Amino acid sequence: MQARQLAFGSRARALSSLPVPSGHRQLRGIKPAMVFTGIVQGTAEVMDVDTKEKFSQVKIKLPPGKTDNVKLGASVAINGTCLTVTEIQKDTLSFDIMMETLRATNLGELGAGSVVNFERAAKMGDEIGGHNVSGHVHTTATITNIEQTPNNRRVTMTLADEQWMKYILPKGYIAVDGCSLTIGEVVDRSFTVYLIPETLRVTVFGIKSVGDSVNIEVETQTQAIVDTVERVVAQYMSRLTPAVAQPAAPAAPPAPAPAAPASAPSS
Known part of the structure; x- marks a missing residue:
């Protein structure tokens, strides 16, 4: 089994606009929603974390050329978490992270020298080699467990919040630290993924170890279904329950036997 990371080719879908049928008018001002693809573009290094009350400012240095055409306000997924660019200094981007994001994701664990996955937002016409990822982390x-085999690495993860397990199904999609992967086995609160060497080279999974925390985003279509x-x-069950649970009406008690007529006294 191979991870969906970097799974370009016949499975890739284009985010291109469909032609407008004859007789229909193109609506103006309506743009497609921003998404990520789950194809991590590389790793980046955290240069500085300025922790304040219920708030953090993080500076992250991307590889050379990876910040080309980035503008203030752009969205970048860091470990699968959608963040907004607040400052640009050459290859270093700054992000503001609110308290809830720090609590709900592994971004609260970052410090100077930490390594993270990054992916810039998809554009119209980009291929989706993984699956649509919103950047809204559900849990961690x-x-x-990590098991190394000759051709891949088998990684077992246990959810912090088991309520999300119902959306994690064998052969389904899942985003782990922003990386689109195929789910292997599912047992209780745990699931496994299989990572190919290229995924280990390009993402933080190459340096992850037992005990490390990862961000989890379940696949939205699976969640909706x-x-x-x-x-x-x-x-349906609420409509059946009254009919099934309604007790039968008790049987009416038998009518009392008529009293015998009184006999006349003898003379």
């Missing part, structure tokens, strides 16, 4: 997981099925089944 801890790496609990599971939630819809749960809601429909709950509505």
Whole structure:
């Protein structure tokens, strides 16, 4: 099994606009929603973390050329978390991180010298070699086992919040630290992924070890399907429950036997 990271080719889909059918008018001012692809573009180094009350400012240095055409306000996924560029100094980008993001992701663990995955937002016409990733992390997981094989690395992770396990299915998609991967086995609160050598070379998984924390974003279509099925089944069962649980009306007690007529006294 191979990870979906860098899975270009026949599976790649283009984010190109469909032609407008004849007789239809192109709507103006409507732009496609920004997404990431889950194809991590490389690793970057944290240069500085300025921690303040309920707030952090982080400076991250990207590889040469990776900040070309970046503008203030642009979105960049750092370990799968969508952040907004607030300052640009050559190859170094600054981001403001709010308290909730620090709490809900592994970005609160960053310090100077930390290495992170990065991906710039997809543009129209870009290939999606992985799957649509929003950059909104749902929970974190801890790496609990790493097994090295001749051709790949098998990594087992355990979720911090088990409520998200219902969206993690064998052969499904998942974004781990922003990297689009295929799920292997699923057991209780844990799941496995298989990483090819190229994924280990390009992403932080090459240096991750047991005990490290990773960000998890479940696949949105899977989440929508599971939630819809749960809601429909709950509505159906709620209609059945009164009929099944309604106790039968008790049988009416038998009517009392008529009293015998009194006999006349003898003379």
